[in-house]
Amino acid sequence: MTDDRKTTVPVWTLATADVRVPGLTAGELMTAERLAELRGVLAVLADEPIVTLEAHPLPDKIDRGRGLPLDAASPLAQHLSQFITQSTRSSLTAARATASGECLYRMVIPAKVAAQLGQGILRPMAPKGAAGAIYGELVNASGRIASKATFVPVGGAAAVGTVGGAGATAGAAAAGGAALTVAAPLVLMAVAVGVSAHADQKRQQAIEHITELLEQLQQDKLDDERSALDGCRAAVDKATAILLDQGKLGASLGLDSAVHTIDTALSKVEIRLGRWRSALDAVPEGEAVELGTLTQSFPGIDDQGGMFRTHLELAALAIALKRRVVVLQAVEHAQSEPGNPFENFTRELKRDQQGLDALESGIAGVLVRLSALELARPNGLRPVFTTGEVDRLMSAAHRIHQLGRGVTVGGRPRDVAIEIARDKDGSVTVFPALPV
Template sequence: MTTDNKALVPVWTLATEAVTMADVLGDEGMTRARLAELRTVLAMLADSPIVTLEAHPLSKKSNRNGGIVLHAASPLAKQLSNLVTETAKSAPPTLNVAATGEVLYRMVVPAKVAAQVGKGLVNPMASKAVAGGVYSALRDSTGVVANATFVPVAGKAAVAGAATGSAATAGVAVASAGALTVAAPLVLMAIAVSASAYADHQRQKAIERITDLLEQLHDDNLDSERNELEACPDAIDKATSILLDQGRIGLSLGLDSSSHAISTAIAATRRRLKKWQAGLDSLPDGPVEVGALTKSFPGIDEEGGAFRAHLEIARLAIALKRRVLVLQAVEHAQQDTNNPFKSFIGSLRDDERGIDELESGISSVLLRLSTLELKRDGGFRIPAFTSGEVDHLLKAAYLLRALGDGINGGFQQADVAIEIERSGDGSLVVFPALAA
């Protein structure tokens, strides 16, 4: 994915506000482990969010899906180019940071900042290969991860530039020694696009599962719910493109009707969640009969039951709602020219609290279901179990255990990496956040 393991990799330290602190990075090269340690120190000592940005030359494009494409004239692309251009003169002579070509930018957001942005938006993507594992950024470039030398850039130069402004401002300000590069709009836009990509990735997974389930159920009401939600991404995608290009969202996009459909689905999910919680509370202590469980959770003992369809529709609605929240937060931040990043975080925190609680409630229900013990209907009786009863009971038990898989509540918030691929023509692809 990148060049050989002896490459020198430039790394910028970016702040969202003007802060002055000890020059912990220095001028010498460092290992990835050392960079991670220093990043932790910076996150702890600084009052404002601080991220690092690396630039790796690409030998070939990745085969990852789920990224959002931005053209060369987009604000994020301009900000990256401006950062490189303005800081080139302060780079060590061994680096050519202003070189054109294909580049993998890797912005690492400390866990402290990722938690502020939102647990449902900047999360490590769970790995299917290893239980409890997460994908690692740059996983196809072992040499660079292990042995590349990271060289600080822009630590001791004074460059004119706007430190604040709307998200459209390609503002970069590099102050004297001990101060960090101020690039609030760049950090804001990178996190916003990656968060939107992550939410859309969740949406696509939910749609795939819903389609499979509804083909088995033949439920017209659920089909209608799915169709209304699937009609929403078109307006959301258009609004995302317009906002990322600093445009104004008009009524002609249909975002209002899409937002209404999503809110309706969220309300239905909250109602179903209350029923699920009440159903769990009504179950007796100890082993539970399958029949008693299916009264509150129809089809839970089947791979294509109604409960699982309701669950996937809830996940789809939540994913779409998170994309809308990102749009609202970006729009709000663009109106605050003094500190767009703080405005973005504040808006997200206020709006996503209810969605976080809803998602947490669903996860709690799934966890409780996954730990239930089952017994056959009627308890112990003569004659003994038939082979059909045994198969059904085992299948139901396995399906219950599987409900606990993939619950994100067990992940401890970690540093996350936002990968941005830049093509030779200046266009970008921003991917969902990965574990750093």
């Protein structure tokens, strides 16, 4: 996607291993629609994950606070710099697009690979306000969405190198098919940081919501639960920084105790989820339920800041923290076996994410069922109710029906985009992974 100046956007196809694919029309112009079709073809026909990487002009206004910053010495920044240097030697279009040193790189992960990373990054996240909402579509300096892009596939190999762990260089695919750049380390690190940034964004949003709710509830036990979970952040942040800089995780980081706290919180989520499901199963199908009966199993469901809603936000916080830990464990495992880092990464991530996906789906299912309930008028001897009672019932019905708004249960996997802002000094900021 280009701005009003109709900038040409180079696009590369990156493989995570040596693969053969149908010939690509390198150097020929294509539209965004044709690029999307190309991604679909590559995803279906290629044996190994193939992603596309686009180089867009860096917008003047970007909310970098929503991303994870990495300095120029980090593996991701180094891999990206190596890739750019090697690509510009054989492509004039790439050289022109990256000449300033500042670019917004957009890596698109195919849906079948994204499905292995967990459904937690496959649903759009609505940020507060519209200040930094550059994700999914690129904007120009005036803040307007840019459109009508002209894409140019960059053909040929970037350079001859080795394909290995996170420290390996980008290399060329074996001859015999269309020439692709083998850049498993670059893809691995981009996906790892993008997923981690997404999980951290969800953690921040959950903390904000919980704080607002606890100010109304003043529940000490819930406040302690929030504090224990948020206290894990320092250990997770340090472990993220060390591992993404190719360091080794040690016991001094406190990650083990943080993981124990997170797992304990997830256990409470599972217990609460089981109680919620049992309470809904007890409601006769097709019959209205009294508000008093509903609030016994879902305390405060009729209030804007009730205990039930706080439990939901605590669950979101625990899941978000666990997703970051799972990414760390997957990266560590992939780096320990440099032969096939991306395969190890996706395998480990998929295995550990399945439980979190099931937990999120279970909570989503409860919210959908609650939103579909019909509230019955209270039983009583009085034939007429006060205006206050009627208002409370109507307000409660509205809030309960709103629970299912925006909730997605299941759904078809979608391509995922990871955007990386690169500065002149080589440092990068990776924004949360989002659906295309």
